[in-house]
Amino acid sequence: MLRIENLVKTFGAKRAVDGISFTVERGEVLGFLGPNGAGKSTTMRMITGFYPPTGGRVTVGGHDIVESPLEAKRLIGYLPENAPSYPDMTVRGFLEWAAAMRGLAGEAKKKAIARVVELCHLDAVLGQSIDTLSKGYRHRTCLAQALVHDPEVLVLDEPTDGLDPNQKHEARKLIRELGRTKAVVFSTHILEEVDAACTRAIIIDRGRIVANGTPAELRAMSESAGAVTLEARGAEEAKLAALGRVERVDGALRVHPADRNATAELVRAILDLAAREGWKIERLRTEEGQLDEVFRRITLPDTAKK
């Protein structure tokens, strides 16, 4: 549905996006991760046709965003960063305008607006002027605008930014639901959102893709992935060392097997050992790895220093 090939964007001498390629199909939710200034927004602006790319291609449903922008833009719903909207309009007026701009009219327009109002829970503020709304409502108004024409591709730049925890939960649920029938790309720097909403995630840093995979695959890149953490009375570090490298983590013992995929064998070996030695196991946990650890390891802490 959405194909990005070798996308490049330079501002003066600075390469903001440096050769990014990926595809998103219908039914996929792609999380776009990266530190601030990594090029997330710039990439999204190129996908949606706001910035002309310096190099590379974006095709949306087979339409090139540069060569046939109108056809491509019709397929996209876009929530820009900071969710801009016209503050002097009412929510209803703004949505009617957005629907009209999408070519909707009459009964179809009414239905489309009713649908997004329900989806984004805007019925309480429909007649209110946008500049009197809280940040959460403003955000949802702009999201409703992106959904009004039921687009096949959704591009959301930090859709949960500025929302309270309940609203964040709602937004993630909505993204997951929308992802069943649409191709969704959303950017975030909140790692839990990857687990909560994505089928796949890409981590970018300084304009390049540094990791690409399902949330589980990304977690597996973590240092601790595949290890087993054990809390047991009487456990001896020296005896565990026969099974793999051992480290102490917050009073527990963590065993890293030589082969990361041999976690199940390791668990069995530890249980056998504990039974033989008479250790009292209080807690035994297999580590799936942690996204934030992966994120920290593969991205530089401050991308502003280049």
Add this chain to the structure above:
Amino acid sequence: MRAVWIIARRELGSYFSSPLAYVFLVIFLLLVGFFTFTAGAFFERGEASLAPFFSWHPWLYLVLVPAAGMRLWSEERRAGTLELLLTLPVTPAQAIAGKFLASWLFLAIALALTFPVVVTVNVLGDPDNGAIAAAYLGSLLLSGAYLAIACMTSALTRSQVVAFILAVVICLFLVLAGFSPVTDLLVRWAPPALVDTVAAFSVITHFDAFQKGVVDSRDFLFFASVIGFALFATAVILRGHRAG
């Protein structure tokens, strides 16, 4: 065309949803009244003509039209709605045309509200209403030319104040190039061909013809090309921001 109209309708709505429109209309009508009847000595002249009314328009518009046009693009850029607008399925040309036409329509409404002077002059005497119609057309084109320039300067910057000042300066140049105290000064040392060339760039020279009731295609073309050029420049500037 539909997209242009939808954008224009929203833009026009945003004029009237803020106090700007009403403040503008009141100030415009007050100033028009003052210049026509007091400074222009409308009654004392004893002529059934609207010359004292129209001759002030290039000066009045100089301040008021940039004020009406300065927010067109700078506000969209400042609020980030430019990104929203240009990622909708519209071409930049449609967006520029829609916003320009909305503001122009607003200025046309302001101009139309001056109809009492036409009524007055018709009650008091027997004016050449054809000439008045031509002058109104000229005035509308004049405001369109100023507005297109304000549109261009507002695309240059996020600051409405900067956009306003730049527009006033450019429009002032277009006025002064044909203003007789300035051309008289030029005549002393410059060859007449140069003076004429400079004067040909002035809105005054072209607006004068309309005031006399002459609708010449060359004057029409002048205003159309100023509008066309300024709007084209707007498109180039807007693209320039995004091209990086």
